[in-house]
Amino acid sequence: MKFYDCATAPSPRRVRIFAAEKSIALPTVQVDLRNGEQFTDAFRAINPDCTVPALALDDGTVIADAVAICGYLEEVHPEPALIGTTPQERAMVTALNRQIERDGFFAAMDALRNAAKGLKGRALPGPHDYEQIPELAERGRTRLGHFFHAMDARLAERQFVAGSRYTIADISTMVLIDLAGWTKITMPDECVHLRRWYEAVSARPSANA
């Protein structure tokens, strides 16, 4: 098994935290996104999508998506469960995690990639170049405001995002909040439940993975 990572990037960080919570050690290769290593022929042969994370299994199969890698790790190392232990629980957490990606993670990505000077012409990851759309950066900021308040209401009634247990949905939320911070988008002061939760999950050893 070989994990293609980039220590500074948010998507592979989701997998690193997920693996750390399960005490799985992933043999890791750093891909130098800053210097365009993802566009080299050598890396395209591993993942033609030119993105990290990617997990290469021993038979040569490559899983090139953060959530799909987490699903695989959950199946081969079920304990502690970070998705769920029943079909119903897995479905609930999967639905919640996808909603968080859509309303939070992708919104934070839109805000960053359509505004950062260093990403001009690179508003989307992957093999194709797209120009930044400033209105999309602005929409991302607005969406994150709604997202923070919705998550605050959710966490007023729950210890963790999905309920009483730490899950992949907590990982996605923490990572996107840190990503939003890169463009100075921060949790509003009045979101006290979200802030309480954020402090707690950020204090877990896995947060440094």
Added chain:
Amino acid sequence: MKFYDCATAPSPRRVRIFAAEKSIALPTVQVDLRNGEQFTDAFRAINPDCTVPALALDDGTVIADAVAICGYLEEVHPEPALIGTTPQERAMVTALNRQIERDGFFAAMDALRNAAKGLKGRALPGPHDYEQIPELAERGRTRLGHFFHAMDARLAERQFVAGSRYTIADISTMVLIDLAGWTKITMPDECVHLRRWYEAVSARPSANA
């Protein structure tokens, strides 16, 4: 079990096809999206996200996401497998399906929702209103061009999107191609492998579900 559907909408169609391939009959309720039924208090009590599909289980649990519902149906009705039969196969199909959503489904949604006159002020589904961004509609069209060619190359070497077996990735791709057609975005003539595949999957009885 109760399936909240809208016969004309692409996201619940993914679930309808998935269920039809497994010969699962879902007791169904139509939600009138055109007349705003998703914003009523009655529907918000079922899904506060104001979207379909949603699957309510007998214990009251609601799974409010197309892919999460499909994952649940796969677990409770494993045959025929539409995701996979091993952890590795499930991970590969999940990664591929997510890539197809990102590069194809979301691109088609961007193209439609940021251009259709009837969706002014409603560029995203969900409880919040967002103005259309014409550049995002245009970017969606460009991305779909890349997507069609990438899928054509993939299908030059495979019977179905993921290999020799029909999967959820075929369903996502067929539904997004039909969605793209609403804004007159069609598969290029030279994409002969994609067109051969599209004719085959569209001829399956499930395509009418």
